[in-house]
Amino acid sequence: MTHVLEISGLVKTFGGLTATDHVSLTVNSGEIHALIGPNGAGKSTLINQICGELIPNAGQIHLAGRDITRLAPAERVALGLGRTFQITSLLDDMTVRENLGLVIQAREGGNFRIFDRAVRRAEIWDEVEQSLQTSALAVRAGVRVADLAHGEKKQLELLMALAQRPRLLLLDEPMAGLGHLESQQMIAALHAARAECAMLLVEHDMEAVFALADRISVLVYGRIIAAGTADDIRANPAVREAYLGEEDA
Numbered sequence: 001m002t003h004v005l006e007i008s009g010l011v012k013t014f015g016g017l018t019a020t021d022h023v024s025l026t027v028n029s030g031e032i033h034a035l036i037g038p039n040g041a042g043k044s045t046l047i048n049q050i051c052g053e054l055i056p057n058a059g060q061i062h063l064a065g066r067d068i069t070r071l072a073p074a075e076r077v078a079l080g081l082g083r084t085f086q087i088t089s090l091l092d093d094m095t096v097r098e099n100l101g102l103v104i105q106a107r108e109g110g111n112f113r114i115f116d117r118a119v120r121r122a123e124i125w126d127e128v129e130q131s132l133q134t135s136a137l138a139v140r141a142g143v144r145v146a147d148l149a150h151g152e153k154k155q156l157e158l159l160m161a162l163a164q165r166p167r168l169l170l171l172d173e174p175m176a177g178l179g180h181l182e183s184q185q186m187i188a189a190l191h192a193a194r195a196e197c198a199m200l201l202v203e204h205d206m207e208a209v210f211a212l213a214d215r216i217s218v219l220v221y222g223r224i225i226a227a228g229t230a231d232d233i234r235a236n237p238a239v240r241e242a243y244l245g246e247e248d249a
């Protein structure tokens, strides 16, 4: 079986510190795999190696069977690696609809002939409407990004990342800074998105992790100390001790 993502024996050191200590994990197609762990466990370091912002000292990363360990970030994106857009990359003076249209247009590149352009433009707007259809943003399509609430901007980031049609989407704390209702909307949006791509979800909000994850890997001091379903992880004594702490014990 080809996994969407396969990480094997990954090691990353910073001087004397081993931030990624022989990490192996897989993400299957259609799966949401959550990566949890306390502050400083090495989650960002691992994500940055998957994106190509950091190159590991040892080990391999395969995306859909292709060795991407040493590829540049843009080459990984071209092979189907997606990451949520940061709010700072949204265009404030343009509407939700226009921001989405731009991403779809960029995905297609200049890849159509002049006499196809009008047809293509109509197809792009159709795709924009489709992607908005089931989103909490549907009623805000004509609103400028500058006038959106924080949670709405996070929803737009997700739609823009999905519009790139990634095989694997890396989600770095999508619940951060969201209120209760906004978190519920984000959980619903991620749940709906699982039909479109596999996801590796780094998240501190355990309610969201337990609601969404098919499998969970627990990282502590750079090592995966446990991996399994939400029930496995909840019941694992080492995890309760190292991570969930008194809150769940």
Ligand SMILES: Nc1ncnc2c1ncn2[C@@H]1O[C@H](COP(=O)(O)OP(=O)(O)OP(=O)(O)O)[C@@H](O)[C@H]1O
Pocket: 014, 017, 019, 037, 038, 039, 040, 041, 042, 043, 044, 045, 046
């Ligand atoms: N560029 C760097 N140089 C030196 N040490 C680093 C560097 N980046 C991360 N570290 C160290 O590596 C370890 C893992 O950090 P990392 O940021 O990956 O953890 P994290 O799990 O993402 O934490 P958080 O949940 O707080 O974001 C920490 O001890 C951190 O201080």
